[in-house]
Amino acid sequence: MLCTAVAGAFESRTSAQSADPAIIVLDPAGVSSLSMGGSAGVRLPGSGVHVNSSSPMAVHLAGSSILEAQYLNITTTSVPDVSHFIGVLNTERPALADPLLALVEPVPGAPVQTATVIVTVETTLTLNPGFYPGGINVRGNLLMNPGVYILDGDFSANSQARINGEGVVVFLRGAANLDFSSDNMTFQLSPPSAGPYQGIGIFQQRGNTATSSLAVSASSRPQGTIYMPSSQLNITASGTIASVARFVVNRLNVTGSGSFTVIVCGTPDFNGDGDFGTDADIEAFFACLGGNCCATCFAGGPDFNGDGDFGTDADIESFFRVLAGGAC
Numbered sequence: 001m002l003c004t005a006v007a008g009a010f011e012s013r014t015s016a017q018s019a020d021p022a023i024i025v026l027d028p029a030g031v032s033s034l035s036m037g038g039s040a041g042v043r044l045p046g047s048g049v050h051v052n053s054s055s056p057m058a059v060h061l062a063g064s065s066i067l068e069a070q071y072l073n074i075t076t077t078s079v080p081d082v083s084h085f086i087g088v089l090n091t092e093r094p095a096l097a098d099p100l101l102a103l104v105e106p107v108p109g110a111p112v113q114t115a116t117v118i119v120t121v122e123t124t125l126t127l128n129p130g131f132y133p134g135g136i137n138v139r140g141n142l143l144m145n146p147g148v149y150i151l152d153g154d155f156s157a158n159s160q161a162r163i164n165g166e167g168v169v170v171f172l173r174g175a176a177n178l179d180f181s182s183d184n185m186t187f188q189l190s191p192p193s194a195g196p197y198q199g200i201g202i203f204q205q206r207g208n209t210a211t212s213s214l215a216v217s218a219s220s221r222p223q224g225t226i227y228m229p230s231s232q233l234n235i236t237a238s239g240t241i242a243s244v245a246r247f248v249v250n251r252l253n254v255t256g257s258g259s260f261t262v263i264v265c266g267t268p269d270f271n272g273d274g275d276f277g278t279d280a281d282i283e284a285f286f287a288c289l290g291g292n293c294c295a296t297c298f299a300g301g302p303d304f305n306g307d308g309d310f311g312t313d314a315d316i317e318s319f320f321r322v323l324a325g326g327a328c
Helices: 279-289 313-323
Strands: 002-006 009-011 023-025 034-036 041-051 059-061 066-074 085-090 117-119 124-127 130-132 136-138 141-144 147-151 155-157 162-165 168-172 178-180 186-189 200-204 212-216 224-237 240-256 259-263
Touching: 034 041, 059 066, 117 124, 224 259, 279 313
Parallel strands: 023 041, 023 240, 034 059, 034 240, 041 066, 041 259, 066 085, 117 136, 124 141, 130 147, 136 155, 141 162, 147 168, 155 178, 162 186, 168 200, 178 212, 200 224, 212 224, 224 240, 240 259
Antiparallel strands: 002 009, 002 085
């Protein structure tokens, strides 16, 4: 069955699908695997959501929350709270396999510091990548140099925390979680643009079921892929936020009063033929700008940077940045 849900009204429609949804919820059978509440809004102008759960109550959209996406794929026949969804609802879809299952978990070396790293109020600390068995607790300013940070303890922060870094991957082992629940903190980490963890921001170890929390706001914007295949991610949104990110999680709960836009950028394989950054991809991109998008081309079409505006100078600039190996 294929239908469109706009403010609760249905009509038949065919949907252009992205092969890689911006949000994938892996939980195979749980109730409320994807849930939203309060007045939170989640927008995915260039992509969609896929929910694997076979429960008839797999998706729970409550309060005055709104999920707006190109499509919502579910494995069951309906969504009880469909009036909170704007986009194309695709029912009875097969479950998606974990797209990052082949991603190798980093192996720790000798600890940089065994005890918990504590960044105290009104102090600044610069960390290098490595193994931190006690985790990291931030109450001041933390600068993270590029590389992989392996934590056996929690990565936590309070309202006074300021966390910045480029080319950073955080790997949460054992029962370690992400506890960024204050919307007053600053969280500005970008993932690596090359290497085995290209595009990965947070990686919670497979089998680690500890629930993680992330407040998103104007000063706290996740970037890259948040990969938590065995755990639940709780997002609290405040204000109006846009971020280039993807979420592959076991369960996802979004609350708050903010509007969170997930921007999905295209890839160098614009024409979808499996070859990246070829002349054919460039030709396909400019053909799409001219209104002639191929059937296998990037699902966002000429909106390469996923900001909801189609065929702009910003889209062209993003395309060539990504083609050169940079960020969107």
